[in-house]
Amino acid sequence: MNDTLRANILFGREYDEGYYWKVLNACALVDDLEVWPNSDLTIIGENGINISGGQRARLALARTVYSQADIYFLDDPLSAVDGIVKRHILDNIILSTGLLGDKLRFVTTNADSISMLCNQVVTVNNGSVSVKVQAPEVYIAFNCNTVPVSKPKEGGNSSKELQTVSASDKKQTGNILNETTGEGINTSSSNNCNADDNSKYPKQWSHWDNALYAIHIYINEFRNLAELDAEAPYVVDSCRPSAQWPPNGKIEIRDFSMKYGVHHGYALKNINLAISAGEKIGIVGRTGAGKSSLAKVLFRLIHENISGSISIDGQDISEFGVGDYRPRLGMIPQESSLFGGSIRNNLDPLHQFDIEEMWAALIKCGLAKHMLSYHSSFNDHDNMTDHQKKEACVREQWNNAGWLKRLVMVVLNRVPSASSSADIRKPHGLDKSIQDCFGRLTSGQKQLFGLCRVIMRKRKIVVLDEATANVDLETDKSVQALISTEFSDCTVLTIAHRLDTIMNSDRIIVMDKGTIAEIGTPRELLAKDGMFAQLVKTSDFGQ
Numbered sequence: 127m128n129d130t131l132r133a134n135i136l137f138g139r140e141y142d143e144g145y146y147w148k149v150l151n152a153c154a155l156v157d158d159l160e161v162w163p164n165s166d167l168t169i170i171g172e173n174g175i176n177i178s179g180g181q182r183a184r185l186a187l188a189r190t191v192y193s194q195a196d197i198y199f200l201d202d203p204l205s206a207v208d209g210i211v212k213r214h215i216l217d218n219i220i221l222s223t224g225l226l227g228d229k230l231r232f233v234t235t236n237a238d239s240i241s242m243l244c245n246q247v248v249t250v251n252n253g254s255v256s257v258k259v260q261a262p263e264v265y266i267a268f269n270c271n272t273v274p275v276s277k278p279k280e281g282g283n284s285s286k287e288l289q290t291v292s293a294s295d296k297k298q299t300g301n302i303l304n305e306t307t308g309e310g311i312n313t314s315s316s317n318n319c320n321a322d323d324n325s326k327y328p329k330q331w332s333h334w335d336n337a338l339y340a341i342h343i344y345i346n347e348f349r350n351l352a353e354l355d356a357e358a359p360y361v362v363d364s365c366r367p368s369a370q371w372p373p374n375g376k377i378e379i380r381d382f383s384m385k386y387g388v389h390h391g392y393a394l395k396n397i398n399l400a401i402s403a404g405e406k407i408g409i410v411g412r413t414g415a416g417k418s419s420l421a422k423v424l425f426r427l428i429h430e431n432i433s434g435s436i437s438i439d440g441q442d443i444s445e446f447g448v449g450d451y452r453p454r455l456g457m458i459p460q461e462s463s464l465f466g467g468s469i470r471n472n473l474d475p476l477h478q479f480d481i482e483e484m485w486a487a488l489i490k491c492g493l494a495k496h497m498l499s500y501h502s503s504f505n506d507h508d509n510m511t512d513h514q515k516k517e518a519c520v521r522e523q524w525n526n527a528g529w530l531k532r533l534v535m536v537v538l539n540r541v542p543s544a545s546s547s548a549d550i551r552k553p554h555g556l557d558k559s560i561q562d563c564f565g566r567l568t569s570g571q572k573q574l575f576g577l578c579r580v581i582m583r584k585r586k587i588v589v590l591d592e593a594t595a596n597v598d599l600e601t602d603k604s605v606q607a608l609i610s611t612e613f614s615d616c617t618v619l620t621i622a623h624r625l626d627t628i629m630n631s632d633r634i635i636v637m638d639k640g641t642i643a644e645i646g647t648p649r650e651l652l653a654k655d656g657m658f659a660q661l662v663k664t665s666d667f668g669q
């Protein structure tokens with residue numbers, strides 16, 4: 127909700143100060159409060175737009191823990207946080223030593239290191255289910271000392287100050303974009319919340335209250351849009367990138383600092399960084415450390431309260447219009463957005479690519495087989511020969527062509543052979559709606575679509591922001607292998623909590639409180655035995 131952090135956690139329940147701070151501490155949220163202008167009374171935007179992915183996940187966890195239910199379903203609650211915070215949450219919430227220690231807990235996970243700690247493991251594989259009852263591994267509590275137990279200094283608790291913040295907390299364009307395309311928080315369910323469509327609202331609210339609340343949000347959204355600061359110009363006629371820009375992908379960041387608002391702490395503080403063309407960089411750090419903020423400034427999503435410069439291949443990026451600049455970089459965000467409509471329109475809304483390119487990308491990302499699985503000729507797309515795949519593309523092109531294009535295809539001898547009688551456009555070609563082909567997409571499948579889009583566009587600089595956090599380890603490995611072949615000559619910046627994802631990087635950056643705390647090859651950083659080594663020790667990778 128567009129309300130304070132506290133209201134988002136209480137969610138209509140009474141404020142029990144002692145238990146509330148216990149929950150905040152157990153969710154490792156106390157540290158985060160230091161950089162927010164009004165501690166736990168800071169307004170977090172609709173869908174948690176003002177906070178990081180890991181902070182959103184921990185807020186949802188705090189809400190459900192605060193509700194004191196008897197039975198908990200925690201849907202992959204730890205995938206968005208780093209190893210140290212993960213341990214903290216296991217100790218303080220999920221395991222027998224934690225706040226939920228005496229409750230029945232169902233936890234979905236793709237990490238063996240977590241299932242090892244459970245009494246029963248239900249494995250779901252291709253629709254079949256197996257159950258194993260086990261003695262949980264003895265867990266040695268990890269003393270991470272990350273969070274003070276006391277509540278932080280009382281800062282801006284007066285409603286007056288609250289008003290000040292909400293009035294000055296104007297939205298950035300990037301946030302509005304995120305907000306209109308984002309999916310909102312997946313809260314874990316508890317028996318104190320309505321689990322239906324109204325789960326967003328406190329239980330005691332009537333439908334009228336809900337309707338009024340919705341209208342309130344609607345009006346506020348318009349107000350926010352009206353108050354939106356003008357972005358940098360879309361196109362600057364005197365400085366336009368050539369079609370091939372950037373030629374190499376070398377990045378230089380000098381003395382760069384950024385705040386999300388005048389009342390906020392620094393999200394990025396005095397960043398100095400030189401990345402060579404083609405280098406593969408892993409970016410890690412505690413949740414809220416500034417990793418996504420670094421990606422945002424690279425895409426020029428933040429315009430105010432910034433200082434310093436960023437250049438790519440020697441060109442200061444602030445000199446370009448944002449409309450010219452942003453599409454030159456590739457990005458797979460924490461949550462890829464898809465919209466209703468055909469697969470074709472989702473991959474290529476501007477109709478810039480031909481069908482072969484789209485199919486090739488879908489095949490590489492392992493999505494094509496879903497689309498073809500019902501078709502008799504292509505029951506198992508993985509088993510199709512290259513020739514058959516090519517035939518499928520030609521058939522698709524033929525099916526979609528008007529008479530003139532078919533004529534051109536005849537002249538170019540690109541007519542589908544009689545043997546490829548399958549009309550793959552119907553019912554499972556690119557014009558099929560995403561929903562019809564995939565039903566409800568998993569977050570992992572959405573990410574694969576994001577990858578598909580980037581593969582088609584072949585950018586020299588690609589940023590992956592927790593792109594594979596929600597896919598299982600095996601898929602993550604194949605995605606990483608795909609990235610290393612597809613983007614071998616590109617500069618790739620990979621933000622990840624899961625260390626397997628970035629262990630093969632040329633260099634690793636460890637971020638901490640908006641600064642670059644460590645930088646070096648994985649080997650150098652391990653030998654240094656600093657923050658990176660600590661993250662490795664606390665991660666599944668370390669085990």
Ligand SMILES: Nc1ncnc2c1ncn2[C@@H]1O[C@H](COP(=O)(O)OP(=O)(O)OP(=O)(O)O)[C@@H](O)[C@H]1O
Binds near residue numbers: 387411413414419
């Ligand atoms: N739009 C925003 N407005 C205000 N503060 C923000 C906004 N986005 C992020 N922040 C704050 O900036 C800090 C850095 O956030 P960022 O998203 O860069 O962290 P992160 O390292 O990517 O975290 P995570 O691993 O949880 O995704 C956090 O304290 C966060 O609360």
